[in-house]
Amino acid sequence: MISLDTGIENVRPNTKKIWHDCLKLIKKKIPAITFNTWFAPINPIKHENDILLLELPSLLFLEWVTGRYSSVITSSVEEVLGSKTKIEYVTMDEKFQDDLFTSALRTQTEKADAEKKERTLEIELKKENGFKKNEPTVLSNLNPKYTFENFIKGEGNQLARAAAGAISDNPGGTSFNPFFIYGGVGLGKTHLIQAIGNKIKNDDPKKRVIYVSSDRFTVEFVESIQANKANDFSNFYRSMDVLIIDDVQFLTGKEKTQDLFFHIFNALHQSGRQIILSSDKPPKDLKGMDDRLISRFNWGLNADIQPPDLETRIAILTKKSKDYGMDISQDILEFIATNIKSNIRELEGCLIKILADASLTSKEISIELAKKTVREISTSKKVDISIEIITKIVCEHFNVDVNKVREKTRKKEAVEARQVAMYLSKELTNSSLKTIGLHFGGRDHSTVIHSVNTISEMIPNSKLFKEKVDYIKNKIELTCS
Numbered sequence: 001m002i003s004l005d006t007g008i009e010n011v012r013p014n015t016k017k018i019w020h021d022c023l024k025l026i027k028k029k030i031p032a033i034t035f036n037t038w039f040a041p042i043n044p045i046k047h048e049n050d051i052l053l054l055e056l057p058s059l060l061f062l063e064w065v066t067g068r069y070s071s072v073i074t075s076s077v078e079e080v081l082g083s084k085t086k087i088e089y090v091t092m093d094e095k096f097q098d099d100l101f102t103s104a105l106r107t108q109t110e111k112a113d114a115e116k117k118e119r120t121l122e123i124e125l126k127k128e129n130g131f132k133k134n135e136p137t138v139l140s141n142l143n144p145k146y147t148f149e150n151f152i153k154g155e156g157n158q159l160a161r162a163a164a165g166a167i168s169d170n171p172g173g174t175s176f177n178p179f180f181i182y183g184g185v186g187l188g189k190t191h192l193i194q195a196i197g198n199k200i201k202n203d204d205p206k207k208r209v210i211y212v213s214s215d216r217f218t219v220e221f222v223e224s225i226q227a228n229k230a231n232d233f234s235n236f237y238r239s240m241d242v243l244i245i246d247d248v249q250f251l252t253g254k255e256k257t258q259d260l261f262f263h264i265f266n267a268l269h270q271s272g273r274q275i276i277l278s279s280d281k282p283p284k285d286l287k288g289m290d291d292r293l294i295s296r297f298n299w300g301l302n303a304d305i306q307p308p309d310l311e312t313r314i315a316i317l318t319k320k321s322k323d324y325g326m327d328i329s330q331d332i333l334e335f336i337a338t339n340i341k342s343n344i345r346e347l348e349g350c351l352i353k354i355l356a357d358a359s360l361t362s363k364e365i366s367i368e369l370a371k372k373t374v375r376e377i378s379t380s381k382k383v384d385i386s387i388e389i390i391t392k393i394v395c396e397h398f399n400v401d402v403n404k405v406r407e408k409t410r411k412k413e414a415v416e417a418r419q420v421a422m423y424l425s426k427e428l429t430n431s432s433l434k435t436i437g438l439h440f441g442g443r444d445h446s447t448v449i450h451s452v453n454t455i456s457e458m459i460p461n462s463k464l465f466k467e468k469v470d471y472i473k474n475k476i477e478l479t480c481s
């Protein structure tokens, strides 16, 4: 059983105390088993300017907690801090994504600034982000939970795993440069490429390793142009020993970013630095990607990841259930592994769902529960409905321009259409809050949660509105069937 104090030693005493008080109230409102499952792993990060920032282990976890206990949390925090307080969430997955270039840029370009002030600020920042004081200034942006140790080997990932190991032992020194790994969603690409980074960093903390998603890379590039700092941006990435870019398929069609990436690639490759890339498809299938880049992607090693076979799925479930502290029989694990085949994220999702249901009803984890959950997961999957289609249909109905919904406009019609589109994206697709946010002008998951909640509250209160949403939903489903 996890104690209340888990992991919150580094937080300012008042934040810790505040959260402790909230937990006491929450504990009274929900069953003990639920409390231990969903609340003990939450860490308070800070309380400032009427915002309480909480950290959760993963996005999946976040979606479960906020999906079910949002009102319990809000009411308890209100009792402790008053109704002005806003609650914001961050996940371990994401904490490492934020501001890495911005913070590096600051340390590079503002050296002349009052040094003392800067130093305290940095130490503060690192403390709040949970980084150790002596860590080098480059924040690698790696999530420490992705390691080789907890990556289960199987037939589908054998080559990729072996190459990853070799690269981590000798970055830039093997013929696997670049290392280009591709495969479907949820098969472990991000896990594996981050494991390489973590291992290299672990062996030699001075190595300059950076992990960045291609979306983030693009956003930072655009921001650096706006701030007249495009050179700094480029130099920052050129100074790396190891550059890891996730999901490069999102660079397709983005010519300027590709052009910049091309030059960074050349500079790094020429000086023997390691480049690691992931994609959902092999280089030759990346339509809208510059031919010069595609040919470079083929210089080193291309390795694919295939969906895991049954044994691997069982091994993964066994490991993950242990990690979650679940007591679940081998029969049930085999049942899940036999029925959920496509990807590992879904396997994980199924376990969490079972855990949630069991904890809500305070029941044992039975084969019946597993069956019910597997059935729910399989029928809720509507793979063909995309966020694009949803946005398009919602916009037609609200008579607003699709771009208005994606931009940061606060015009009433645009806001409403955007919230409905986000709500339906959550309901009709398997996309994470983060992905949904990215489709709507790079908004963060708390904005998505807010939108989803707003619409969920409006529906029961207005018959007219409910009819409207149902109508749109119906239309989307018809369009996609």
Ligand code: ADP
Residues within 6 Å of the ligand: 150, 151, 152, 153, 157, 183, 184, 185, 186, 187, 188, 189, 190, 191, 192, 316, 344, 345, 348
């Ligand atoms: P992708 O980037 O290919 O979409 P991820 O790397 O995000 O997939 O993997 C999805 C989830 O499945 C992650 O939580 C990851 O830790 C887990 N996972 C994937 N492959 C493995 C594996 N071989 N062993 C253990 N966990 C895995």
Ligand code: MG
Residues within 6 Å of the ligand: 189, 190, 191, 246, 247
């Ligand atoms: Mg990924």
